[in-house]
Amino acid sequence: MMSELSKMKFYCDTNRCIECFACSVACAEAHDLPTGISRRKVITLFNGVEGKEISTSIACMHCTDAPCEQVCPVDCFYIREDGIVLHDKNRCIGCGYCLYACPFGAPQFPRDGAFGAKGAMDKCTMCAGGPLETNSVHERELYGQNRIAEGKVPMCASICSTNALLVGDAESVSAIYRKRVVGRGRGA
Amino acid sequence: MRKYVTMIIAALSLASVAFATESQIWGEMRIQNILGYDKEGSTHLGPLFTMLQHQYFAWIFLGVLIGVPLAFFIHYKIIGPKVFPHSAKKYYAFNLYNRIIHQVAAVSFLVIVPTGFIIVFGDFFGGGTLVRMAKNLHGIFTIPFTIVVIPMALMWLKEALFNLDDIKWFMILGGYLSKEKKPILAGKFNAGQKMWYWVAILGGITMILSGAIMFFLDFKMQMLHDLTGLSQIDLLRAAAIIHNVMGFAVVALFITHVYMSMFAIKGAVQSIITGYVEEEVKILHSTWYKKLKDQGKF
Numbered sequence: 110m111m112s113e114l115s116k117m118k119f120y121c122d123t124n125r126c127i128e129c130f131a132c133s134v135a136c137a138e139a140h141d142l143p144t145g146i147s148r149r150k151v152i153t154l155f156n157g158v159e160g161k162e163i164s165t166s167i168a169c170m171h172c173t174d175a176p177c178e179q180v181c182p183v184d185c186f187y188i189r190e191d192g193i194v195l196h197d198k199n200r201c202i203g204c205g206y207c208l209y210a211c212p213f214g215a216p217q218f219p220r221d222g223a224f225g226a227k228g229a230m231d232k233c234t235m236c237a238g239g240p241l242e243t244n245s246v247h248e249r250e251l252y253g254q255n256r257i258a259e260g261k262v263p264m265c266a267s268i269c270s271t272n273a274l275l276v277g278d279a280e281s282v283s284a285i286y287r288k289r290v291v292g293r294g295r296g297a
Numbered sequence: 298m299r300k301y302v303t304m305i306i307a308a309l310s311l312a313s314v315a316f317a318t319e320s321q322i323w324g325e326m327r328i329q330n331i332l333g334y335d336k337e338g339s340t341h342l343g344p345l346f347t348m349l350q351h352q353y354f355a356w357i358f359l360g361v362l363i364g365v366p367l368a369f370f371i372h373y374k375i376i377g378p379k380v381f382p383h384s385a386k387k388y389y390a391f392n393l394y395n396r397i398i399h400q401v402a403a404v405s406f407l408v409i410v411p412t413g414f415i416i417v418f419g420d421f422f423g424g425g426t427l428v429r430m431a432k433n434l435h436g437i438f439t440i441p442f443t444i445v446v447i448p449m450a451l452m453w454l455k456e457a458l459f460n461l462d463d464i465k466w467f468m469i470l471g472g473y474l475s476k477e478k479k480p481i482l483a484g485k486f487n488a489g490q491k492m493w494y495w496v497a498i499l500g501g502i503t504m505i506l507s508g509a510i511m512f513f514l515d516f517k518m519q520m521l522h523d524l525t526g527l528s529q530i531d532l533l534r535a536a537a538i539i540h541n542v543m544g545f546a547v548v549a550l551f552i553t554h555v556y557m558s559m560f561a562i563k564g565a566v567q568s569i570i571t572g573y574v575e576e577e578v579k580i581l582h583s584t585w586y587k588k589l590k591d592q593g594k595f
Contacts, residue, residue: 152328167331176343179351182416183424200424202432204416205511209534210347212334214327218514226433227514 116173116192117235118279119266120286121165124293125273128153128164132265132274136168139236139264140253146217148233149265166265166274168233169194169215177207177216191278193235198251203227235276236263320515321529330530340527342534354541358417361549369556376476380563381577388595390485391572395452398445399569402497405442408434410551413544436512443505450498456485457495462584463488472581473561480583487582489557493550500547507536507543 128151136142136149149168155161171194178186178194185200186207196207207230208216221228229251238255241248248255256263266276275282322330333339391399415422415431422428466488472481481487486494510518510532521532558566562581568574579586589595 147323150323150327154328176347176351180347181420182350182355183419183422183428185424197424202416202419202424202429204419204432205514205533206350206537208322208514209530209537210343210350212331212343214322214330214530217323226436226512 115278115280117171117277118192118282119168119170119235120275120282121167122273122275122286122289123163123165124289125271126151126164126166127271127273129270131268131270132166135264135268136233139256142231142253143219146219146231148215148217148231167213167215168265169211169235170213171233171235176210176212180206180210182206187240189237193237193257195234195237195239195252196230196232197240198229198231201229203229205230236261321517322515322533326528326530330528333528340531340534342527342531342538346534346538349538349541355417357545358414358541358548361545361552362414365549365552366556369553369560372473373560376474378561378563379478379577379581381575381580383564384576386595387573387575388578388589389572390574391569393572396569396572398449398452401441401445402449405438405445406551408438409442410548412438413548436508439505439508442501446498446501446505453486453494457491459488459491460484463491478580480580480586482584483582484585484588485582489553493554496546496550500543503543504540504547507540510536511540 130151133147133149133151137147140148142148149166151164151166153162153164155163171192173192175186175188175194177196178188181196182204183200183202185197186194187196188194203218203226205216205218205227208214208218215232216230217232218227218230220226234252234255236254236256238244238248238258239252241251243258244255254264256267261267263276266274275285320326335341335344412431412435415428416435419428422431462482462484465482469475469481471483471487471489472479510516510521514533515529517529518532522528525532525535527535558569562577564575565577578589586595
């Protein structure tokens, strides 16, 4: 039985993130993202303030109660058994409602229609592709690599040189983080 | 006409410049947007929009789509249409300019309203090409409406101002609840038509603006930020809420307008096609009729 703890989650350890942008670049490269679309982004808070500056990496957070899924007028979202929030780009009409509902600003819209109309929404898939046939050419073209199906870690986390970006089921992620906190001898 | 085309092209090219510069949603502002989401003292527009869109909007639209025509169907069955004889007496009330302006708006609405419903019930239609096309038509047909909305507002403004006749009109609901043909106090436009005028004009402009905000998405509107104090993402959320809520009113009155002209008053639609109003104004717009008669125009 799938519990809340066995859902797939991202976590970025701000004590380790060094703002190298590798996750963001690797993601864009791995999925052949068009210019202007960055599924993953590195942000820095308190830039330049000594002792306070922290960096973190954000993308779609694959919410359990995903608001995007709740507002979509064409019901193009689906949440996998393992908690990964995916969407069907062939069903998406590019209305933008998911972006308004999202707390993280994750959904993005390439301008590919006439008069700058919004195309199908694009967001992080946790490298799990989409509803099309797994690892097919079409899936790759629309959603990028399906690394999860190949048993690989999502690109961003696998490239993270400081292992700041963690991904996995919530239980394992929190176990790793707990161990780090104990090792550091202080909290997050 | 050329001025309008130039304006549209200018707006589009300006939009592309704005997209190229720092994004209001995915750029620097993204941090504030994330931190402010549903925090105390924030606008709470994100969760509010999510709740409304998730639980209410589609159902209210369905209620309007079924409820309003159903009420009129019952009205048609019980009270029935008002039929007036075609007499030789006619008065030329709507000139060619009035009719062209009205027809452009009418055609726009006939596309915008049904495509709007297709978007709202997008899951019923399965999304994809059909709904995407509806969404594009919804936007494209806003352009002709945008062009005629101001001329339409100006050409009928004087007749659309409310006066004392309208209170009496409202008290008997325009006489639509009785089969009798007693003269009803109303000028060129009755209180119902005036109501539709204001909803179509002010509501229409609100729909255009909120729709444009959503269409251009990341277009920087400094003036609006200063005016409302909202960030771009909150502006979008507010626009989506306003667009839907105003949509209820516009759609309900649009259906009413169509029912009145096509069914309730038999042949009434002819007056905006040919420009001539007939004897029925004696009953339905008695104040106006008296005035015209005094001037010897009827």
